[in-house]
Amino acid sequence: MVVLITSDDERIVVEDDIAKRSGLIRDLLAAPWDPKDGDREYMGIELPIVSSDVLKKILEYCEHHKEEPFDDTYESEDMFADIDEWDLNFITADPHMAFEIVLAANYLEIPPLVSLGSKAVANMMRGKDAEEICDMFNIEKDFEP
Amino acid sequence: MNLRRSKRRRACAGRTEDDDDAEPEKPQKKMKRMKVKGRLAGLVMLPIDVMAEIFSHLEPLDILYLSWTSKDFNSLLMSRSSVFIWKSAFANVPDMPGLPPDMNEAQYARLAFAPLCSFCNRPNIRKIDWRLRCRTCASCNDEIRIIPTKNAIPVPRRTTVVHCAGHSYYQCLKSDHDDFQKERTKRLPDMVGLVRWEREQKERLQRIEEHAVICEKWSDLRATVRATELAAIRQQRYTEWVRDIVIGAKTLTVHRRIMERLTKMGWGEEIADPETVYLLREETLVKQRKALTEREWAKISDLLIKRMEQLREIRLNREQRRKSYSSLCYNAGAI
Numbered sequence: 372m373v374v375l376i377t378s379d380d381e382r383i384v385v386e387d388d389i390a391k392r393s394g395l396i397r398d399l400l401a402a403p404w405d406p407k408d409g410d411r412e413y414m415g416i417e418l419p420i421v422s423s424d425v426l427k428k429i430l431e432y433c434e435h436h437k438e439e440p441f442d443d444t445y446e447s448e449d450m451f452a453d454i455d456e457w458d459l460n461f462i463t464a465d466p467h468m469a470f471e472i473v474l475a476a477n478y479l480e481i482p483p484l485v486s487l488g489s490k491a492v493a494n495m496m497r498g499k500d501a502e503e504i505c506d507m508f509n510i511e512k513d514f515e516p
Numbered sequence: 517m518n519l520r521r522s523k524r525r526r527a528c529a530g531r532t533e534d535d536d537d538a539e540p541e542k543p544q545k546k547m548k549r550m551k552v553k554g555r556l557a558g559l560v561m562l563p564i565d566v567m568a569e570i571f572s573h574l575e576p577l578d579i580l581y582l583s584w585t586s587k588d589f590n591s592l593l594m595s596r597s598s599v600f601i602w603k604s605a606f607a608n609v610p611d612m613p614g615l616p617p618d619m620n621e622a623q624y625a626r627l628a629f630a631p632l633c634s635f636c637n638r639p640n641i642r643k644i645d646w647r648l649r650c651r652t653c654a655s656c657n658d659e660i661r662i663i664p665t666k667n668a669i670p671v672p673r674r675t676t677v678v679h680c681a682g683h684s685y686y687q688c689l690k691s692d693h694d695d696f697q698k699e700r701t702k703r704l705p706d707m708v709g710l711v712r713w714e715r716e717q718k719e720r721l722q723r724i725e726e727h728a729v730i731c732e733k734w735s736d737l738r739a740t741v742r743a744t745e746l747a748a749i750r751q752q753r754y755t756e757w758v759r760d761i762v763i764g765a766k767t768l769t770v771h772r773r774i775m776e777r778l779t780k781m782g783w784g785e786e787i788a789d790p791e792t793v794y795l796l797r798e799e800t801l802v803k804q805r806k807a808l809t810e811r812e813w814a815k816i817s818d819l820l821i822k823r824m825e826q827l828r829e830i831r832l833n834r835e836q837r838r839k840s841y842s843s844l845c846y847n848a849g850a851i
Contacts, residue, residue, distance in 0.1 A: 473562075473566060473570070474562070477562070477563060477566045485566060485569065486569055489566065489569040489570040489572075489573070490573055492570050493570050493571070493572075493573035493574050493578075494573070496570075496574060496578050496582060497573075497574060497575075497578055498578070499578070499581065500581050501581045501582070501584035501585045504581060504582060504585050505585050505586075510585050510586050510589075511586065512585060512586065513586050513587050514583075514584055514585060514586050514587050514589070514590050515584075516584045516637065
């Protein structure tokens with residue numbers, strides 16, 4: 372079991388298999404640990420830029436894919452052409468979270484999720500003009516062409 | 517006055533105390549709100565490979581509009597290091613003519629894809645003048661100057677010859693013309709240099725012309741493809757609409773036929789009951805779209821009769837309940 376500590380100080384307990392989908396956690400767990408520093412499981416792994424709701428969502432993804440071999444390549448094929456149906460539902464369920472998922476997945480080093488999220492984010496930007504993009508992502512519009 | 521002020525001060529003090537009490541909660545809330553506010557602002561900070569991954573799915577117009585959202589984005593996307601983003605976006609457009617050497621990616625994206633007037637940003641300007649490299653709305657026509665061919669000099673971005681009342685004219689942008697004249701007067705003393713310069717300008721003009729021909733073909737083709745797509749969508753919608761009507765009618769007839777048969781078999785009383793009719797309508801057996809042949813009927817009749825028996829049971833139960841309820845009411849009234 373691994374304990375992950377989110378940016379909002381929530382401790383989430385995860386099975387090793389699931390947590391190890393993340394390259395970052397895989398590396399951290401593989402690193403040697405000095406018992407003098409305390410109990411490893413108790414200390415947990417701090418993820419200062421990942422909030423608990425995003426992490427839960429990502430773990431949901433990791434759990435679904437825990438059987439699959441690791442894929443460390445960023446594939447960029449045609450938009451939503453050959454995305455697995457589960458993945459599609461997963462990422463389109465909350466389009467606003469997609470961007471945070473990409474950020475967190477990039478930090479946690481989960482390449483397939485980064486590319487999935489990127490597609491979702493790109494799809495949100497597609498065919499929108501500057502004002503619509505600003506509305507969608509809450510950007511303060513401070514530029515005039 | 518004093519009293520009020522002190523009251524306020526006390527109130528303020530009270531609030532800070534509360535703040536201290538609620539310390540573990542408050543900063544969290546604040547952080548969350550901040551994150552929501554600048555969601556995409558983080559995109560500027562994103563590692564370049566992830567950004568490339570996101571942008572690789574976009575077209576030039578998307579990137580252009582993105583660059584118009586904020587100063588951060590604009591400076592990011594206009595920098596030389598972001599050229600690869602534009603390149604991948606242009607690669608997503610089928611058969612896109614190459615970028616002319618005297619334009620940058622953003623200018624080219626704007627000309628080819630943004631339906632805005634080049635001078636006043638008025639929207640919905642579809643027509644592109646590939647020779648003048650601009651889109652003009654009706655009120656900005658003044659920006660284009662017409663000059664007679666006979667005293668023509670190779671002004672850059674000069675468009676096709678316009679024939680009018682026995683004379684021919686060139687069209688060019690006013691600003692280009694002015695710049696050109698200024699440059700030319702400056703070079704006047706050096707005749708050799710001037711001639712060379714004018715030849716260079718002519719060659720440049722030639723290149724623009726060649727590129728314009730390719731672009732015109734491309735944008736015509738694009739417009740045709742788009743029109744065909746739209747026509748196909750319209751056709752599709754129409755077919756769907758017709759199909760829905762036909763299916764609706766078919767389902768209705770089948771439904772009616774089934775009801776007729778059930779009545780013949782002595783289920784008339786059931787079918788007359790509105791609640792049973794309602795339950796029966798949602799029945800998949802009855803919602804058949806296929807025509808009701810003898811074979812089809814033989815297939816469904818057993819199941820349907822079983823269901824009808826269930827429905828009768830339900831109805832009888834219901835009536836029983838109602839009866840007992842009304843007698844209860846009656847008795848209650850009597851008491």
